[in-house]
Amino acid sequence: MNNAGVLKAANPLAAGAIDALQFELDVNVFGLIRMARAFAPALAANGGGAFVQLNSVASLKSFADFATYSASKAAAYSITQGLRDTLKKQGTQVVSVHPGPIATDMANDAGLGAIAEPASLVADGIVAALAAGEFHAFPDSMARKFWAAYQGFAKSVVEADLGEA
Helix, strand or coil: CECCCCCCCECCCCCCHHHHHHHHHHHHHHHHHHHHHHHHHHHHHCCCCEEEEECCHHHCCCCCCEHHHHHHHHHHHHHHHHHHHHHHCCCCEEEEECCCCECCHHHHHCCCHHHCECCHHHHHHHHHHHHHCCCEECCCHHHHHHHHHHHHHHHHHHCCCCCCC
């Protein structure tokens, strides 16, 4: 499970937006690639297993004050989709988890503590997705609202076998 993630609140015009985005890309995207490259061979050698990536509802919708974070999570979601197709060949299930604000230090530091939900919802959502063989997990109440709107597109485009472009 790759749960590494950072957030630096920055809108696109903020003085520190470029630095924030570079920092977030390094951890949220390049870190994901590094983790996948490090663990894919071990997963293959052990029969496939699963690779779980913690993305975010922010991978689907940008929030102005968190625009750089949203951009990094959108990129991570794209990489996760590529990992799904790549790791399928070795029998590794990939799960893309898209929670809303979860009760963590990151949510508190971002000023989202009042609306954050228990981390146990994420764990339960991951277990359910793994058991059902699902690619997407939207584990909390905000996430389920996103899934209700996004599900049709996800099933007919993201999860569909449309062949190589």
